Amino acid sequence: MITEKDVQSRVEITPLNGNEILVNMGPHHPSTHGVIRFILYLDGEICVRAVPDVGYLHRSIEKIAEGMPYSFFMPYTDRVDYVAAVNCNLGYALAVEQAAGLEVPERATWLRMLGSELNRINSHLIGVGALAMDVGATTPFVHAIREREYIMDLLEIQTGTRMNNNYVRFSGVCQDVPQDFFSKTEKFLNHFDLFLGEFDRLISTNKIFVERLKNVGIVTGDQALSYSFSGPNLRASGIGHDLRRLDPYCFYPDMDFDIPQGVGIKGTVGDSYDRYIVRIEEMVESVKIIRQILSKIKEGPIQSKVPKKLVLPEGETYHRTEAPRGELGFHIVSDGKSTSPYRIKIRTGSFASMTSLAEVFKGMMVADVVAYFASLDVVAPEVDR
Amino acid sequence: MTTENIYMLVYGVIYLLLLAVTAGILTVVERRIAGRMQSRIGPNRVGPQGAIQFVADVIKALQKEDIIPTDAYGFLFKIAPYLVFMGVFLTLVPIPFGAYVLMEDLDLGIYYVLAMSSYVVIGLMIGGWASNNKWSLLGGMRSAAQKISYEIPAALAVFIVVAMAGSMNFQKIVLAQGASPVDWFVFRNPFTFIAFNIFFIAALAEGNRVPFDIPEAESELVSGYNTEYSGMRFLFFFLAEWGNLVVIGALVTCLFFGGGTFWYEWVVSIPAPGREPLQFEVLGFFWFLFKTFFFVFVIIWIRWTLPRLRIDQLMDVCWKYMVPIGLFSSLGIVIWMYVIPENSGIDRVVRIVMTSLGALSVVYFHYRVYRNMKVTKAVFYANPFV
Numbered sequence: 001m002i003t004e005k006d007v008q009s010r011v012e013i014t015p016l017n018g019n020e021i022l023v024n025m026g027p028h029h030p031s032t033h034g035v036i037r038f039i040l041y042l043d044g045e046i047c048v049r050a051v052p053d054v055g056y057l058h059r060s061i062e063k064i065a066e067g068m069p070y071s072f073f074m075p076y077t078d079r080v081d082y083v084a085a086v087n088c089n090l091g092y093a094l095a096v097e098q099a100a101g102l103e104v105p106e107r108a109t110w111l112r113m114l115g116s117e118l119n120r121i122n123s124h125l126i127g128v129g130a131l132a133m134d135v136g137a138t139t140p141f142v143h144a145i146r147e148r149e150y151i152m153d154l155l156e157i158q159t160g161t162r163m164n165n166n167y168v169r170f171s172g173v174c175q176d177v178p179q180d181f182f183s184k185t186e187k188f189l190n191h192f193d194l195f196l197g198e199f200d201r202l203i204s205t206n207k208i209f210v211e212r213l214k215n216v217g218i219v220t221g222d223q224a225l226s227y228s229f230s231g232p233n234l235r236a237s238g239i240g241h242d243l244r245r246l247d248p249y250c251f252y253p254d255m256d257f258d259i260p261q262g263v264g265i266k267g268t269v270g271d272s273y274d275r276y277i278v279r280i281e282e283m284v285e286s287v288k289i290i291r292q293i294l295s296k297i298k299e300g301p302i303q304s305k306v307p308k309k310l311v312l313p314e315g316e317t318y319h320r321t322e323a324p325r326g327e328l329g330f331h332i333v334s335d336g337k338s339t340s341p342y343r344i345k346i347r348t349g350s351f352a353s354m355t356s357l358a359e360v361f362k363g364m365m366v367a368d369v370v371a372y373f374a375s376l377d378v379v380a381p382e383v384d385r
Numbered sequence: 386m387t388t389e390n391i392y393m394l395v396y397g398v399i400y401l402l403l404l405a406v407t408a409g410i411l412t413v414v415e416r417r418i419a420g421r422m423q424s425r426i427g428p429n430r431v432g433p434q435g436a437i438q439f440v441a442d443v444i445k446a447l448q449k450e451d452i453i454p455t456d457a458y459g460f461l462f463k464i465a466p467y468l469v470f471m472g473v474f475l476t477l478v479p480i481p482f483g484a485y486v487l488m489e490d491l492d493l494g495i496y497y498v499l500a501m502s503s504y505v506v507i508g509l510m511i512g513g514w515a516s517n518n519k520w521s522l523l524g525g526m527r528s529a530a531q532k533i534s535y536e537i538p539a540a541l542a543v544f545i546v547v548a549m550a551g552s553m554n555f556q557k558i559v560l561a562q563g564a565s566p567v568d569w570f571v572f573r574n575p576f577t578f579i580a581f582n583i584f585f586i587a588a589l590a591e592g593n594r595v596p597f598d599i600p601e602a603e604s605e606l607v608s609g610y611n612t613e614y615s616g617m618r619f620l621f622f623f624l625a626e627w628g629n630l631v632v633i634g635a636l637v638t639c640l641f642f643g644g645g646t647f648w649y650e651w652v653v654s655i656p657a658p659g660r661e662p663l664q665f666e667v668l669g670f671f672w673f674l675f676k677t678f679f680f681v682f683v684i685i686w687i688r689w690t691l692p693r694l695r696i697d698q699l700m701d702v703c704w705k706y707m708v709p710i711g712l713f714s715s716l717g718i719v720i721w722m723y724v725i726p727e728n729s730g731i732d733r734v735v736r737i738v739m740t741s742l743g744a745l746s747v748v749y750f751h752y753r754v755y756r757n758m759k760v761t762k763a764v765f766y767a768n769p770f771v
Contacts, residue, residue, distance in 0.1 A: 023519050030607060045523075045696055136595060136693025142423035198761045202690075208596055209692045366523070367695040370605050 013051075019043055027056045031134050031370045034380025038357065040369065047369055050361035052354055058384040065344040070096050070310050071170060073344070078164035080328075080346060081382040084123040086115035086159065087323040089168035094249055095319035095330035096170055099312045107300035108172040113250050114185075114293050115158055115167055117286045121192070122151045123324035124232075124279040124286075127377035131276055132203050134374035135212045135367075140203040147195050150188050157181050170310065172303030182294050189287050196283060204280060213276060214267030217360050217372030224270065227356040231326025231349045233376055236262035236278040237270035243322040255292055257285045272375035279377065309339055325349035325377060350382035396488050404474055408627035409439030411681065415627070418682070419689045434770050449616035454517060457613065461515035466614065466621035468508030473625045473632060475501040480635045481555050483645050483670040494555040495543050498636065499536065502591055505625070506532045509600065509610050512622070516613035524609025527696060528593065528600030534703045535590040535597075541711030542584035545577055545718045546570055546640045559644030571641040572739040574725075574732075576718040581641045583711050585680075588633040590699070593626065595688040599696055630684055634677035645673030 016022060026037035035056035041049040061080060065073045077092045078085040090112050097104060104112075129144030152162040158177050159165035167174055203209050219229070224237035234241050242259045244252040260281035262274030314336025320329035326349020333343040353376040361369055413428060413435055420427025428435035453462055478501075479494035481487040491497050506529050513525015547553055549570055550561035562568050571581045590597035601609030611622045638644055647669045694702065725731050758765060 021519055023523075031605065042523075045527075132692065136598065137691060138419075139423050139689050142425070146424050194761045198757070201757065203692070206692065208694060211698060212692060212695060365695060365697065366605050367599070367693075 013039070014041075014049070016041065017048075020048055025369075026053075031374065032380075033130060033374075033378065036354075036378070036380050036383065038361070038369070038373075040361070040366070042366065045365045045367075047361050047364050047366060050358055050369070052357040054351075054354055054383050056384065057380045059381070061385045062344050062346060065341055067340060069339045070312070070341065073341075074168065075164070075166045078166055079381060080348065080385055081123075081323065081325060081350075081379055082163060083126050083379055084116075084119045084324045085163060085165045086112070086119040086155070086167050087123075087321065088328060089166065090116050090250075091319065091321040091323060091328040092330050093168040093170055094321060095317060095332055096310075096312065098319045099315075099317035099332055099334065100170070100310060102171045102306060103304050104171050105301045105304050107176075107298060108302045108304075109250050110293055110297040111158070111173045111177065111302065112168055113252070114290060114297070115155065115165070115173075117289050117293070118151050118155055118158075118185075119165075120324045121283050121286045122148050122155070124283050124377075125151075127324070128199075128276055128279050131213075131272075131371070131374040131377070132209070134370050135209060137203055137206075137209065140199065143195075143199060143202070147192065150191070154181070154185055154188060157184065169303060169306075171306045172301075176302050182297070185290065186294060189290060192283075192287060196280065200280070204277065210266050210273060212367070212371055213273035213375065214271055216272045216368045217364070217375060218268045219270045219356060219360065221270065223356070228352045229326065229349075229356070230352060231322065231324065232278045232282060233275055233326060233349070233353055235260060236275040238262050243320055243327060247320060249319075249321055251296075254296075255289050257288050257292075260285065272371055275375040275377075311337070311339055312341070320347070323349060325379060325382060326352060346385055348382045348385065350376075350378040350380075353378050354383055393488070400477060400488060401474065404477060404628050404631065405624060407631055408624045409443065410436070411627045411630055412442070412623070413438045415685045415688075418685050422686075422689045443620060446616050446620045451617060452613075452615045454613050456517040458515040458517065461511045462613075463618070465508050465512030465515060466618045466625070468511065469505050470508075470621045470625040470628070472501055472504035472506075472508060473628045475504065476632050477635070479555050480632075480639060481559060481644060482635070482673050483666050484556070485666060486670055487555070490554065490556055492552075492554050495547060495553045495558075499540055499543070502632075503532065503536055505591075505629075508625075512614070513610035516610070518613050520606045520608070521610050521612045524600045524606045524612070527606075528610060530696075531593075531597065531600060531699060532591050534700060535587040535707075538583045538703060538707035538711045539587035539591065541708065541715050542580040542587065543640065544715050545580035548715070548718050548722065549573065549577060555639050555644075559639055559646060562643040562646065564643060564646045566643075566740045566743070567733075567736045569641060569643045572736055572743055574718075574721055574735050574739065576714040576721060577641070578739060579710060579714045580718075581637070583707050583714075584640065585633075585637055586702075586707065588636065589684065589687070590703070592629040592633055592684075594630075594684055596691040596694050597699060598688075598693055599699060630681045631677060633684065634680035635673075637680050638673060638676040642676050644676075645669035647672050 013022070020041045020043050023040045023042050024037065025040055026032040027035040032038070037053040037056060039051040039053060040047050059079070061076050064076055074089060074092065077088040080088045096102075125144040125148045129141035132140035132144075155165060156162045158181060159167035160175060219227070219233070219237050221237045221239045224234050224239065229237065230241065238261055240259045240261045243249075244255075245259060260278050262269050262278055264271065264274060265277055266273045312332065312334035314334055316331065316333045318329055318331045320327050322328075327347060328349065329347035331345040331347065332341050335342045356376075357373065360372060364372065416438075417427040417435065428438040431438045431441045453459055476498045478488045479491040479497055481490075509528040509532075510525045513521045513523075513528070516522070546558060550558040552558060552561070562570055566572055570577045572578065593600050599605075601611065606612070611619055614622060725735075757763075
C-alpha cells in the first residue's frame with residue numbers, strides 16, 4: 001500500500017476532500033503500456049483530479065548523445081520510439097544532414113521512406129490494437145500483432161533486424177534490399193487491405209467499442225493546439241496538420257496521399273473514436289504511399305560520401321519529421337569544433353500528449369481514463385527518452 | 386447419519402470433483418478456442434493436445450507461497466474464495482442433468498438457484514474489502530453493484546419460464562418442454578424468446594464474463610477483487626469463474642432449451658419421460674451436456690470477441706433496457722397465456738414460425754461467415770487440433 005509520504009516524494013499531493021480516495025495507477029499497471037504513472041483522486045468511479053507522473057523510463061538519451069560522435073548516436077534513436085524505430089532514425093539523420101549539408105542518393109531516400117511508412121503501419125497497428133485491448137477486446141490486439149509480424153519480417157529483410165532497426169545512415173542507408181523484397185511488400189499490401197476490412201468488421205464498427213470511445217476524452221482543435229498535440233492526435237481534433245505536407249522532407253511532396261482528419265464520425269470531433277479512426281485511415285494512406293514508392297523506386301547508389309570525422313558547423317539546427325506519434329524534432333546544437341553534439345533535444349509527440357492528461361482526466365470515469373490514455377497511443381520511452 | 390445423508394455426501398463429493406475437473410478442462414478448452422480465434426495454438430504441451438494443462442496449472446498454483454498482505458483482514462481474506470466457490474457450486478444442486486442425475490429435486494429450485502447465485506456477491510465483496518487494496522475494493526464494489534442489478538432481469542426472465550411451466554421445480558420445467566425445438570421454451574412465443582435473451586445476458590453479467598467483466602477489468606482495475614490473491618486461493622476464484630460457465634450453460638439449457646429431453650417417443654413407445662430405460666437416461670444426460678457445452682462455447686466465443694462495457698453503460702443496459710423489457714414481457718406472457726391457450730392452432734403456428742426464424746438466423750449467420758471468409762480470402766482449417 002502506498003502512503004501519502006511515498007507519493008509526495010515525486011509529485012505534489014493535495015489533500016483529499018470528502019469521499020475521495022487516492023489511487024496509484026502505475027508505474028506497473030496493465031494499461032499504462034510501459035512505466036507511466038498517474039495519481040488519480042477518485043470519487044467512487046469518477047476521477048476528480050489526476051496527476052500524470054512521467055520519468056520512470058528516463059534513460060538520458062539526450063545526455064548520452066553529448067558523449068559520442070554523431071553517427072554513434074544512431075542506434076540510440078531506435079530506443080526513442082522502439083515501435084517506430086526507422087522513423088526516429090530518419091528524423092535524426094535528416095537533422096544532421098540538414099546541418100552538415102549532406103547529399104542523399106535518390107534510392108536511399110526511397111528506401112528510407114519505405115522503411116518509415118512500413119514502420120508507421122507497424123506503429124499504428126500497435127496503437128489501435130492496444131486501444132482495443134484496453135477497452136477489453138483481446139482478439140483485435142492479437143490480430144494486429146499478427147499483421148505486425150509480417151511487417152517486421154519485411155523490415156528484417158530490409159534492415160536486418162525486426163525491431164530497433166538502426167537502418168538509416170547519414171547520406172544513405174545501411175544496406176540495400178534484396179531483389180524479391182518489393183514483390184514481397186506488394187504481396188503484403190494486398191493482404192493488408194483485406195486485413196483492414198476484416199479488422200473494421202471485427203472491432204471498428206462494434207457497437208460496444210464505439211460506445212466506449214465516442215464522446216470520450218474530447219479534445220477540441222484549440223485545446224489540441226494548446227497542448228501542443230501533433231500527428232494523429234492533432235489531426236483527430238480536426239486540424240489537418242501533417243509535416244509530410246506542410247514541411248516536406250524526402251520525396252513526400254511527390255506522393256499522392258490524403259491527410260485523414262477527425263470529423264466526429266460517431267460522436268464529436270476530437271473524441272477517442274476519432275483518434276482511433278484517424279490511425280486506421282492513416283494505415284490506408286501509408287499503404288497508398290508504399291505502393292507509389294514501389295512503382296517509383298529505381299536502382300542506384302544507397303550511400304554517398306560522408307566525411308569520416310563529421311563536425312557540424314557551429315550553431316543550432318532543428319529538423320522535424322512526421323513520426324507515427326506526431327512531430328519528431330531533433331534540435332542539435334554544435335560548437336563547431338567537436339565531433340559530438342554540444343546538446344541534442346528531442347521533441348516527441350508522446351510527451352506532448354501527456355500534457356493533456358491532467359485536464360482531460362477531470363470528471364472522467366476510470367474506464368474512460370484508460371480508454372482516453374490508450375487512444376493517445378503514448379509509448380513510454382518516447383515520453384521520457 | 387441416515388443412509389440418505391450418506392448418499393447426499395457421496396453425491397456432493399462426486400459433484401464437487403466433477404465440477405472442479407470440468408472447470409479445469411474448460412480453462413484449457415477456452416485457451417485453445419482463444420488460440421484458434423487469435424491465429425495461435427494455445428496450450429498443447431501437457432498431455433495429448435494440452436488436455437491436462439490444468440493439472441499442471443493447479444500443481445503450479447499449489448506450490449506457490451500463500452501470500453496474505455500485511456494489512457489485509459486475514460480471516461475474511463482467507464474465506465472469501467471459498468464463499469465464491471461455494472456459491473457457484475451450490476447452484477448446481479437442483480439442476481437436473483438427467484431425470485435422475487441431480488442432487489436434490491427441490492420444489493423451489495429456481496428460488497434456490499437465484500438465492501445461491503447472489504451468495505457469490507458476498508464472497509467477492511469480502512475478497513475485495515479484506516484485501517485492503519483500492520483496486521480490489523473498487524472491483525468488489527463494482528461486482529456487488531453489477532450482480533445485484535442483474536439479479537432483477539434474470540429473475541424477471543425466469544418468471545416468464547415459471548409462468549409457462551407452472552412450476553418452480555426444474556424437473557417440471559424440463560418436462561413442460563419437449564425434445565423438438567418447437568417444444569422448447571425459447572421458441573414458444575416472442576416473450577419467451579425475449580426472456581431467453583434477457584436471461585442469457587444477465588447470466589453473463591452475473592458470471593463476470595466479457596462484455597460484463599468490469600469487476601476484474603484487467604486494463605482498469607489490474608485484476609479487480611482478486612488482485613491480492615495468489616496460489617491456491619486465486620485458483621478457487623478461477624475455479625468458481627469457470628464452474629459458473631457450466632452453471633450458466635446448464636441453466637439456459639434447462640429453462641429454455643428443453644433440458645436433457647430426448648426423442649424417446651420416436652425410438653421406443655415409452656411416453657413418460659423420467660421412466661426411460663437406462664440407455665436413454667444416459668443419452669439424455671449427454672444430450673443435456675451437449676447443449677450445456679454449446680452455450681459454454683458461445684460464452685467463450687463472446688468473451689474473445691467483444692470489448693468491455695463501462696460501468697454506467699452496464700447499469701444503463703440493466704435498468705433502462707433489460708428491466709423494462711423484462712417487466713413488459715412478464716406482463717405480456719400472462720396475457721398471451723390467457724388469450725392463446727396452449728396447443729391451440731395459433732400457438733402451434735407461432736411455435737413453428739419462431740423455430741423457423743431461429744433456423745433461418747442460424748443459416749444467415751453461416752452465410753455471413755462464409756461471405757466474410759470469401760472477402761478476406763481466409764482459409765478454413767477444419768481440424769481443431771492444429
